[in-house]
Amino acid sequence: MLDSGHTARRLESYVQGRWQPGTGEGKPLANAATGVTHALISSEGIDFAGALDWGREVGGPALRRHTIHERALMLRAIGKKLMEMKDEFHAESLATGATPQDAWPDIDGGIGTLLTFASKARRELPNTKVLTEGAVEPLSRDGTFVGQHILTPMQGVAIHINAYNFPVWGMLEKIAPSLIAGVPCLVKPASQTAYLTELVVRRMLAMDILPVGALQLVCGSAGDLLDHVTGQDIVTFTGSAATGQKLRTHPAVVGNSVRFTMEADSLNASILGPDAGPGTPEFDLFVREVQREMTSKAGQKCTAIRRVLVPKQHEEAVIEALSARLSSTPIGMPDDASARMGALASVDERDGVREKIAVIAQEAEIVFGNPNQVTLVSGDSSKGAFMSPVLLRCDDAMRAIAPHEVEAFGPVATVMTYDDLDQAVTLAKKGKGSLVSSVFTDDTDVVAAMVVGLASFHGRVMIGNRDSAKSSTGHGSPLAPLVHGGPGRAGGGEEMGGMRGVKHFMQRTAVQGTPRLLSAVTGQWVPGGPSRTDVHPFRKALAELRVGDQIVTEAREVTREDVEHFAEFTGDTFYAHMDSDAAKANPFFEDRVAHGYLIASFAAGLFVQPDPGPVLANYGVDNLRFLTPVYFGDSLRVRLTCKEINPRENAVYGEVRWDCQVTNQKNDVVAQYDVLTMVAKTWPLEET
Numbered sequence: 001m002l003d004s005g006h007t008a009r010r011l012e013s014y015v016q017g018r019w020q021p022g023t024g025e026g027k028p029l030a031n032a033a034t035g036v037t038h039a040l041i042s043s044e045g046i047d048f049a050g051a052l053d054w055g056r057e058v059g060g061p062a063l064r065r066h067t068i069h070e071r072a073l074m075l076r077a078i079g080k081k082l083m084e085m086k087d088e089f090h091a092e093s094l095a096t097g098a099t100p101q102d103a104w105p106d107i108d109g110g111i112g113t114l115l116t117f118a119s120k121a122r123r124e125l126p127n128t129k130v131l132t133e134g135a136v137e138p139l140s141r142d143g144t145f146v147g148q149h150i151l152t153p154m155q156g157v158a159i160h161i162n163a164y165n166f167p168v169w170g171m172l173e174k175i176a177p178s179l180i181a182g183v184p185c186l187v188k189p190a191s192q193t194a195y196l197t198e199l200v201v202r203r204m205l206a207m208d209i210l211p212v213g214a215l216q217l218v219c220g221s222a223g224d225l226l227d228h229v230t231g232q233d234i235v236t237f238t239g240s241a242a243t244g245q246k247l248r249t250h251p252a253v254v255g256n257s258v259r260f261t262m263e264a265d266s267l268n269a270s271i272l273g274p275d276a277g278p279g280t281p282e283f284d285l286f287v288r289e290v291q292r293e294m295t296s297k298a299g300q301k302c303t304a305i306r307r308v309l310v311p312k313q314h315e316e317a318v319i320e321a322l323s324a325r326l327s328s329t330p331i332g333m334p335d336d337a338s339a340r341m342g343a344l345a346s347v348d349e350r351d352g353v354r355e356k357i358a359v360i361a362q363e364a365e366i367v368f369g370n371p372n373q374v375t376l377v378s379g380d381s382s383k384g385a386f387m388s389p390v391l392l393r394c395d396d397a398m399r400a401i402a403p404h405e406v407e408a409f410g411p412v413a414t415v416m417t418y419d420d421l422d423q424a425v426t427l428a429k430k431g432k433g434s435l436v437s438s439v440f441t442d443d444t445d446v447v448a449a450m451v452v453g454l455a456s457f458h459g460r461v462m463i464g465n466r467d468s469a470k471s472s473t474g475h476g477s478p479l480a481p482l483v484h485g486g487p488g489r490a491g492g493g494e495e496m497g498g499m500r501g502v503k504h505f506m507q508r509t510a511v512q513g514t515p516r517l518l519s520a521v522t523g524q525w526v527p528g529g530p531s532r533t534d535v536h537p538f539r540k541a542l543a544e545l546r547v548g549d550q551i552v553t554e555a556r557e558v559t560r561e562d563v564e565h566f567a568e569f570t571g572d573t574f575y576a577h578m579d580s581d582a583a584k585a586n587p588f589f590e591d592r593v594a595h596g597y598l599i600a601s602f603a604a605g606l607f608v609q610p611d612p613g614p615v616l617a618n619y620g621v622d623n624l625r626f627l628t629p630v631y632f633g634d635s636l637r638v639r640l641t642c643k644e645i646n647p648r649e650n651a652v653y654g655e656v657r658w659d660c661q662v663t664n665q666k667n668d669v670v671a672q673y674d675v676l677t678m679v680a681k682t683w684p685l686e687e688t
Contacts, residue, residue, distance in 0.1 A: 008037045011198050011219040014205060015051040015186075017058070017212060022046060022220050029192060032097030032343040033333050035383035039195040043220025049228040051186060051216055055157035056232070059184030059213025064153055066211075067129055069649045071180050072121035074209050079115040085203055086111065089168065089196065096167070096193045097343030097385060099334045102297045105477065110169030113496075116480040117176035124499050126646045127654075129182070131506065132522050139512060143528040146515055150522060151506040153182030154259075156232030158505055161222065161247070163238040164190035164345050165300040167197040173480070173496055174236055179214060181505035183234065186216040186225075190239070192345050194219045231256040234505055238263045238302070241489055261504065262491030263484070265407045267431035269307040270475055271424050271450065273441025278317045281466035286440040287318065289464065290413060291325040293476050294389050295341040299411035300349070303436050303476040306407055309397075309424050312417040319393060319415055323368040326389045332378035339377055344385040344410055353410035357390055360402045364394040364414050391415065397427055404430035421446065425453035433488020438462040438475040459486030459494065523547065525643045525659060537642055538609035541683040542654050545614075549642040553606040555635040555665070558594050563632070566598045594630040599671050603662045607640040614683040616653055621660075624673035628664065635665040643674065652685055653678045 010026055012019045022042030031038040063071065082089075086107055093103040125131065131151040139145045158178040162170040167189055175185045189197035201217045204210070218225070229235065229252050237244050241264035247253065248260050270290055276282035293305040310318045332339035344350045354371045368391035374381050375388070389411035394403045397416035404427075418424040428437050437458050439450045442465045451461050460482060462475050478484035483497035495501055511521055515528035524547065525531075531550040540549065567573045575582040576593055583589045600621070609615075630636065639661045647654035656679045662671040 009039050009195070011039050011041045011195055013043055013046055013219045014201060014215075014217040015046060016054045016216075020046070027191065027220070029195065030346060031095045032345050033094070033379055033384040033386075035347070038095045041191050041194055041220045043218055043223060046218060046220070046223065048218075048223055048225040051218070052157050052159075052225075052228050052233070054213055055184040055186055055216060056155065057213075059157070059211065059215075060153070060155055060182075062211030063179065063184055063214050064129065064182045066182075067127050068125050068131075068180060068182075069122050069127035071182065072118040073649055075114055075176060075179060076118040077209050078204055078207060079111050079118060081207055082111045082114070082200065082203065083108075088203075089200060092196050092199050093168075094334045096196060097334055097345055098297055099339055099342045101340075102334075102342060106166045106169045110166070110172040113169060113480045114172045114176045117180060117501075120481070120498055121180045121502065122649075125180075125502070126644065127649065128523055128646070130522060131503075132524060133508065136515075136518070136526050144514055145512065146518055146526060146528070147510055147512040148518060148522065148526075150509050150511055151503055152509065153506055154232050154234060156183070156230055156234065158183045158185045158234045158236065159188065159225065159229070160185060161188045161235065161237045161239070162190060162197070163302070164192040164349075165297060165302070167193040168200055170238055171197055171200070173478075173484075175215065177496070177501035178234075178505050179210070181502045183505045184214045184216070186218065188218045188222050188225070191220060192349070226250045227252055229253060229256060229258050231258060234259040234261070236261045236263075236493075236495070237491075240265055241491070244491060259504070261485075261493035261495065263302065263435070263493055263495060264489060264491040265302060265409065266434040266486055266490040267306045267404055267407055268303060268434045268436050268475075269309050269428045269431060270305045270438045271309040271428065271440070272311065272314060272318065273439060273443055273446045273450070274311045274421070275443040275446060276440050277311075277314050278321075280442070281469065282440045282442055282464065283314075283317075283321075285464050285466070285469055287321045287325060289438065289440070289475050290322055291329070292474070294326065294391075294411045294413050295329050296476065298341055298344045298387075299389070300344060300409055301476050303478065305413055305438070305475060307403065307427070307431065308413050308415045309418055309427055310415060312419060315393075315415065315417045319367050319391070322391055322415075326368055326391065329389065330377045331374060331386060331388070332376050333384075336378040341389070341411065343379070344387065347385045350385040350387050350410065353387065353408045353412060356406050356408035357392075357412055359406050360392060360408060360412075360414060363396075363400040363402045364392040367391050367393045367415070387411065398423070404432075421449050421453070425450065428454055429457045431457070431489065433486050433490045433492075434458050435484070435486040435490045436460040436462060436475060438464055440464040442466060457487060459483055459490060519547065523644065525641055527659070531641060536609045537640070538615045539613055541614040542645060542647060542656075542679055542681045545642055545645060545656065545679065547642055547645060551607055551638075551640050553638045553640075555637045556602055556606060557635045558598075558602070558630055558632065560592075560632045562602075563592070563594050563598065566595055566601075570595075570597075572597075589629055591631055594632075594634075596626040596671070599626065599630055599636065599662060600624065600673070602636055603638045603660060603671065606636070606638045607660070614680040616678045616680055618675065618677050620676045622657075622674040622676065624671070626671050628668045628670040630664065630670050634670075636670065637663050639663070640675070647681065652682075653680050655679075
């Protein structure tokens with residue numbers, strides 16, 4: 001039996017470089033399924049001000065000594081080792097009441113999110129310590145005064161206050177962008193499931209991969225932690241809207257304009273399209289998704305479906321189908337292989353859900369389940385936090401209040417009907433801002449109207465239909481590349497979103513100056529900055545190549561024969577290249593013009609050094625623009641300048657971005673773009 005013979009362990013906090021228990025007896029934390037005390041927790045005696053100072057003075061500088069790619073590789077190494085340890089985490093997770101299937105998104109999904117951030121950072125961000133954002137802005141006519149936005153790490157601590165329902169994922173999805181940005185973290189998990197967070201942090205710190213001070217952990221109350229925040233710190237919160245609002249208005253948070261991101265509870269809706277009646281694949285997918293979201297983690301998900309919006313004519317069919325699926329969901333001990341739903345996180349949480357159901361039931365009727373009775377395949381309902389799924393029906397959803405404002409954070413949902421698409425959107429908006437809504441339909445007109453109507457009130461909208469049934473991650477699954485958050489009641493924040501999440505922990509600053517001095521800050525060549533034309537830059541390995549290395553080519557005339565040969569060879573016989581009268585009738589051209597891609601091809605022929613050398617491959621161009629038409633007899637010249645050097649960690653090559661400017665005999669710019677190449681760090685290549 002789960003927790004049989006278990007001795008409660010005392011959780012510790014990791015602050016100022018050492019593990020330390022709180023003083024006093026500690027608060028007992030019960031196993032959600034058995035009621036047996038699983039751990040003791042206390043943060044009494046912890047020096048919160050000292051912990052924040054430690055992060056700012058020790059962890060921050062240590063992290064910022066590394067580049068973005070180096071920090072990402074640390075997370076990659078940690079993620080791979082954590083994946084090897086996941087069985088230990090799954091065993092500990094049973095005490096939270098979650099079945100192994102329900103623990104998968106938390107543990108495996110959390111580690112996967114960490115690895116995804118590490119991978120995306122190395123693919124999408126340069127291997128540098130300073131990020132640039134947007135193009136260089138000319139601020140003077142002669143080009144001697146320019147500006148650009150840069151992003152640098154905040155020099156405080158990212159304080160992550162997390163919820164009890166995802167003790168692993170909730171931590172890892174937040175520390176990943178923070179650490180990649182170069183900001184140390186202090187994690188404060190919700191007490192009820194902090195034992196699982198503490199175990200994962202112990203294993204992470206034992207790896208000795210992160211710099212000292214990069215990660216701290218507080219188990220227990222936050223005490224006076226927020227009294228000591230500064231304008232360089234960042235606070236992220238996941239939990240109830242009421243608690244979030246209280247923390248957001250903390251005097252130190254308000255007084256110091258501390259960045260505060262909140263992901264709060266939300267009344268997420270799932271909408272059945274009017275076309276998706278019984279017998280359609282979308283109807284079956286909808287019912288399956290609602291049942292899954294009600295019972296997964298016993299409904300303790302911030303993204304769970306709370307409001308089930310259906311066309312009035314399909315209400316009875318939906319209730320009947322949902323009731324059938326819910327009645328066939330076995331409930332029991334999380335380590336029982338036959339159980340498909342475990343316990344809520346605690347008896348207190350279960351009792352809180354019962355209270356919320358009673359409030360909602362004042363404006364709705366229960367059509368399935370009894371909040372005070374549950375049939376189990378294993379376990380003891382008098383000791384564990386078990387309860388039956390409860391489905392309610394609200395007959396007057398447009399006038400009702402509680403179903404749109406009261407969230408029972410458990411296996412609870414309310415069915416509501418709508419007459420038309422506008423009413424469905426209006427009902428969804430009554431949640432006053434949600435993390436996610438889903439629409440199940442195969443009708444393009446329905447989905448277009450729904451999504452546009454829903455978008456401003458939701459952080460994410462998931463469309464479900466027959467074509468994505470096998471590949472869809474579902475209504476309730478936040479994904480690392482997409483934002484996770486929502487407006488209004490949902491907190492108004494955005495987490496994850498790929499590299500957008502990293503930038504939340506960085507300061508955007510506008511820098512103005514001469515091209516030479518701006519380049520010194522960003523590490524990127526700026527037009528008008530110094531250049532070097534000693535040796536063809538394609539003959540230089542990364543060890544010798546410098547930003548500003550440049551070649552200005554000889555000129556090449558573009559002839560009629562060139563254009564016609566290119567047209568015949570490629571099949572691109574667009575009239576502007578082949579028909580003089582038609583070209584002259586075009587408002588952009590005076591006569592026949594050269595193909596844009598012919599210009600880019602000629603440019604490559606002018607600047608490429610053909611012999612084997614450090615340039616290993618061309619992997620693309622960015623921002624290609626054709627700015628001036630090229631006519632027969634025009635001469636083209638290329639200025640190619642090394643713009644940015646991005647060494648790749650753990651590889652024999654790096655990426656080099658080249659500024660390519662093609663001009664004609666009048667010195668008009670006819671084409672402008674960035675050329676992307678892979679260049680060896682040394683040449684000849686060192687054997688590996």
